[in-house]
């Protein structure tokens with residue numbers, strides 16, 4: 001069901017020629033205005049063939065959104081085609097008239113046309129997107145570690161060397177993307193930057209973004225052949241208290257291909273002269289540093305929601321990932337926004353693969369349901385980082401056949417916690 005727009009309003013595609021208007025809506029919606037230096041230094045990373053909006057009766061843009069053509073890494077399988085919803089904004093003088101609701105319906109229709117079974121997003125406010133069937137599918141962890149904090153030993157760490165330089169996007173871009181890709185292998189949610197402009201934006205560093213810190217630096221870890229194994233994009237914020245240096249190291253993003261590289265990187269970060277602490281970038285909740293720190297309690301851990309997932313084509317999306325255990329259950333799915341997903345589905349796994357994981361098929365059935373849930377909870381569990389049993393415990397999944405919840409929770413779970421390392 002497509003929500004109605006107010007009289008005279010209409011959904012439109014927004015071409016590059018309306019870039020200024022599109023951005024004006026965004027600035028008004030989010031309450032900021034980039035200075036000319038920032039505009040000049042941050043690439044235009046909108047994919048203009050995927051930008052849309054709502055026109056008011058006078059032809060002006062009242063609301064906008066766009067999406068990215070992503071591949072979303074899922075548990076145990078090749079990434080699934082995914083529309084990364086972004087740049088969502090309604091002008092403050094046009095809000096609460098159903099413009100976002102209409103844009104989301106339009107977005108889902110475009111996903112279906114393009115054959116994208118899944119959509120993902122970062123939520124500006126976490127109360128917005130559940131109503132549209134998006135579920136919070138991953139958490140991100142940030143820690144602040146005191147200088148000199150001890151790490152448990154990892155063999156091979158001492159054989160690696162660290163290089164430290166002013167970030168040069170041209171010279172370092174390939175290193176960052178190569179390590180980022182290798183570090184994320186097997187980790188659900190680890191979306192790669194899919195275009196040159198997104199890759200360039202990840203390294204953009206206009207002065208307005210520095211919040212009093214130095215320009216971005218790159219700390220990179222290399223093996224004996226010079227091959228990069230880990231990196232951190234960071235800046236130091238100089239601070240002195242009573243003549244004592246208390247500079248903070250603030251990491252924008254870091255990644256490491258293995259434990260030795262992570263150990264070497266953190267050893268370097270925790271031993272920088274004049275500093276007092278290291279604030280991490282977004283980490284998976286099971287990040288190595290939690291296991292390696294001798295005193296992991298004193299790290300002021302903060303957890304927030306990371307990427308949100310929406311199953312647009314339920315059977316295709318569920319078949320695109322793999323599962324940790326055998327399963328034969330009937331789900332009764334509620335989905336008011338996309339009725340084609342609603343109703344009863346039998347989920348059946350096949351033979352176990354050599355990696356211990358299972359393929360799965362979702363087919364329509366008239367059989368009685370074993371579990372009843374909203375598509376939002378299915379999206380939340382999709383990357384393997386949320387427990388269906390925990391949702392049941394919160395009253396959000398109903399078990400109608402004893403044992404079905406245990407089996408489904410075990411099958412949907414995945415050994416590595418999901419994470420996307422960058423907001424889009």
Ligand SMILES: CC(=O)SCCNC(=O)CCNC(=O)[C@H](O)C(C)(C)COP(=O)(O)OP(=O)(O)OC[C@H]1O[C@@H](n2cnc3c(N)ncnc32)[C@H](O)[C@@H]1OP(=O)(O)O
Pocket residue numbers: 029030063085086087088089090091094095096097098099100101102121122123124125127128131
């Ligand atoms: C993926 C991303 O890009 S995240 C970025 C989202 N953008 C922002 O946060 C920018 C500032 N906010 C805005 O521009 C607007 O308030 C938007 C885009 C969040 C909502 O746009 P609107 O056109 O006002 O939404 P619309 O009128 O369709 O409301 C749809 C429903 O969402 C609810 N809703 C809208 N905004 C919010 C919010 N911020 N928090 C909680 N609920 C909200 C409405 O109350 C309405 O609920 P209902 O269906 O129960 O009646």
